[in-house]
């Protein structure tokens with residue numbers, strides 16, 4: 211055969227030699243997944259009044275915001291003409307799944323997340339606007355948006371609106387990430403992507419990754435601040451993670467069984483790819499290290515009665531492995547979907563560059579960036595209820611008297 | 616078939632040249648003033664192509680002509696059209712379905728022809744498949760473009776507005792046939808335009824023009840006098856990947872089941 215490029219095996223259509231979507235596009239579903247997952251976790255507390263996970267409520271919201279801010283960046287960096295991306299808002303093409311990204315994103319950012327966070331922190335913002343000095347006073351004053359009313363009636367209204375937004379927010383979070391799955395799942399040209407299960411698999415893996423990320427961030431935050439970890443909270447998160455992961459794993463297995471049983475023309479090509487080029491990232495990282503291992507660890511915490519220290523260790527390890535597994539899953543979807551020829555007659559390789567626009571370096575920066583933003587956010591909006599005036603005024607004697615009432 | 620195909624083609628071509636917008640335009644083109652051709656009526660054409668695999672000799676002149684005519688990047692991996700060679704080894708007891716394992720190559724898109732590497736007369740078969748954008752009537756690439764930079768013109772040609780393309784590459788993923796690439800010079804997508812600048816002046820495409828065997832023929836499905844109707848009537852034709860339901864308008868005669 212005439213293989214002009216190293217790493218190419220068999221026959222690729224000539225235009226297929228170059229991979230179109232790079233590691234940056236791997237980050238995109240990974241990051242939006244964390245956003246959706248963290249938000250859904252927060253919503254559980256809010257809508258179903260799950261007291262156990264309350265300590266992570268605000269942290270989850272702030273995590274969602276930090277990652278949401280970064281979510282469009284990998285897309286922008288990847289475009290051939292980022293300066294034209296505004297056209298997606300001005301002249302969106304109605305039949306394009308991708309054209310809706312901007313709208314779904316803005317809706318989620320502005321109509322859901324920012325309002326919910328603002329309502330949640332309003333008492334705190336008002337208190338700080340009155341007590342802080344210097345620049346931060348100005349900042350918090352602006353953040354009050356002119357509303358200093360903290361009367362029980364006003365707070366009740368806040369609470370009701372917050373609840374409403376959460377109720378709207380859950381389907382929005384589903385939309386945000388299910389939609390990302392649809393971008394891939396609706397490409398009939400690509401059998402690795404094309405399945406109606408894709409949005410659902412994306413959604414559940416998003417929930418899984420969101421819970422794992424908030425769990426780890428909660429760990430780190432408490433350790434850094436010297437705050438004792440709340441064991442009932444960790445146990446509840448561990449349980450959610452376990453069951454969400456079971457559903458996610460079940461869905462992925464359903465996809466696998468279905469593909470193998472249906473055995474359409476792409477099956478041989480795809481399974482060969484999984485056995486060779488994707489073996490490390492799919493079988494080893496995604497399934498063994500990133501799914502079976504954390505499921506086993508979490509299963510142990512559900513079945514055995516372990517000491518607190520052991521449970522903490524297991525939760526943290528399982529959370530970290532989970533994130534590796536979900537990242538590997540995104541990788542396998544995005545990169546895996548481009549390693550085989552649409553002629554089903556050959557394979558290519560992805561060679562990641564380093565310090566180029568779509569290389570490893572910008573990818574690393576984009577992974578670190580949300581954590582920097584989160585670090586800033588938790589300084590402005592303290593995430594632990596017991597350390598500041600929470601949204602239940604009667605529980606906070608420190609809350610200032612109502613100014614205007 | 617009782618029709619003398621050659622005679623028919625000659626008559627039909629004459630008829631085509633003497634009637635319709637294309638015919639009028641041709642007069643100007645023949646005089647070397649294509650820019651003065653009368654206005655092209657976009658609503659009166661719907662372009663397609665007929666490719667006869669039986670006739671293709673794999674010389675690659677179409678690929679070369681396309682590269683020159685359309686300023687396609689010279690490097691090996693950018694093609695608006697290319698030619699593939701299929702080789703299906705002889706069936707034997709160990710591989711009774713030899714067509715499942717074709718050997719396919721397309722060195723530099725077939726631009727310089729194909730090296731003679733396969734044995735002949737041993738029960739194997741080999742043939743060439745010229746490929747290009749199928750100008751799909753239900754085109755997935757048009758469907759997915761977020762800004763509408765890829766669009767189908769009313770005369771049935773799928774085109775790209777390079778000043779509008781944001782370079783997201785979604786269309787490249789969505790095309791089942793590998794017809795699209797990103798032009799490294801502009802960072803926008805590129806693909807076969809069916810020589811739109813030529814066909815709207817009454818000319819045929821560069822690839823059809825240079826094909827020494829007439830294996831590729833441009834056709835206008837809205838022109839009742841176009842020979843393509845007779846070609847489609849008298850041949851058993853197929854499109855690539857019919858299961859994709861893209862409404863492909865590049866019709867192949869003699870398409871083998873092994874072709875992907």
Ligand code: SF4
Nearest residue numbers: 748749751754756790
């Ligand atoms: S062949 Fe590909 S590029 Fe051409 S119209 Fe069809 S989907 Fe679009």
Ligand code: SF4
Nearest residue numbers: 760780781783784786
């Ligand atoms: S690469 Fe250009 S033409 Fe293709 S979908 Fe994106 S914007 Fe549209």
